[in-house]
Amino acid sequence: MNSAIINPDGVSSSNVALVESNVVSSGLSIVIPCLVESNFQISINEHSQPSNNGYSVGERDDLVTWHAGNGKRFDELSLKESFENLSPDELAELNQLTRMRRAAKYPRTADAILWERKQRKITSRLIQALTEYVEFYEPTRGA
Amino acid sequence: MANRFAIQREDGFLLARFGLLSKKEVLLDSLTCLFTNSSLLSLKENLVRYSESIGEAKERIPVWNPPPWTDSNSRMLPVVDFIHLCNWDDKHAEICFWNYSQAYAADLTKTGKQSEINPWGIAILRCDIDLQRAFLEALYDYE
Numbered sequence: 001m002n003s004a005i006i007n008p009d010g011v012s013s014s015n016v017a018l019v020e021s022n023v024v025s026s027g028l029s030i031v032i033p034c035l036v037e038s039n040f041q042i043s044i045n046e047h048s049q050p051s052n053n054g055y056s057v058g059e060r061d062d063l064v065t066w067h068a069g070n071g072k073r074f075d076e077l078s079l080k081e082s083f084e085n086l087s088p089d090e091l092a093e094l095n096q097l098t099r100m101r102r103a104a105k106y107p108r109t110a111d112a113i114l115w116e117r118k119q120r121k122i123t124s125r126l127i128q129a130l131t132e133y134v135e136f137y138e139p140t141r142g143a
Numbered sequence: 144m145a146n147r148f149a150i151q152r153e154d155g156f157l158l159a160r161f162g163l164l165s166k167k168e169v170l171l172d173s174l175t176c177l178f179t180n181s182s183l184l185s186l187k188e189n190l191v192r193y194s195e196s197i198g199e200a201k202e203r204i205p206v207w208n209p210p211p212w213t214d215s216n217s218r219m220l221p222v223v224d225f226i227h228l229c230n231w232d233d234k235h236a237e238i239c240f241w242n243y244s245q246a247y248a249a250d251l252t253k254t255g256k257q258s259e260i261n262p263w264g265i266a267i268l269r270c271d272i273d274l275q276r277a278f279l280e281a282l283y284d285y286e
Contacts, residue, residue, distance in 0.1 A: 039189055039193035039229075092233065095198065099195065099196055099197075099198060100196060102195075103195060103196050109188070110188045110190075110283070113194075114191060114283055
């Protein structure tokens with residue numbers, strides 16, 4: 001389960017005595033769309049109890065689940081891309097798989113991701129500024 | 144539901160504003176919530192990694208200048224401790240805002256009896272996946 005970390009170290013609190021509750025809730029049945037991607041894993045209790053968005057204290061796992069099926073599909077699409085044009089749907093799928101593969105096999109810290117994002121933004125602004133002042137030479141064929 | 148958002152940075156906290164605007168730019172509904180800098184820091188790894196896994200916004204969300212939030216709104220600003228995100232069909236997304244008591248979390252950790260806490264729900268927001276992407280990018284864009 002992927003969970004954010006609660007770090008209660010250093011938090012002082014007054015003690016609270018927990019009293020058993022008599023609150024009764026209605027049962028909850030949820031039909032979840034099959035391809036929902038989330039940053040946490042919802043745990044649904046058995047025996048038709050209400051679903052509980054458990055929040056683990058101090059526990060943390062990988063966000064992305066990468067399995068052999070994903071790897072096979074990634075290889076197929078990568079190979080196809082090198083020989084022919086992919087359809088927009090296939091290209092979107094390949095991009096999604098690329099992101100998942102990178103996150104699962106070569107996970108980066110948030111700071112590294114944000115740094116790369118910032119560099120990309122700076123480069124993009126630089127190119128945009130340049131194109132306003134500079135006319136790039138485009139060689140014609142056979143010239 | 145929301146189709147616009149705005150982020151207002153203050154000393155030590157951040158206001159996140161969400162709005163649902165009609166085609167004629169009439170504000171139909173809105174939600175404002177507050178993130179402390181410490182909560183944003185604790186959520187950083189999870190949210191940025193999720194943000195990377197879903198990619199950047201394909202279509203730009205129009206800039207929205209919400210009406211200023213003042214005490215005369217006579218509603219308490221909910222403080223968010225964590226965000227639960229999901230998306231499906233590469234089109235739709237959901238952002239759930241939750242909070243919990245640090246005191247309660249500290250007590251649970253000290254007693255070691257329970258590893259999960261049930262947070263309080265603040266709001267569930269349905270939106271286009273591009274709004275979720277843009278919101279996550281803006282959340283950690285410190286420029």
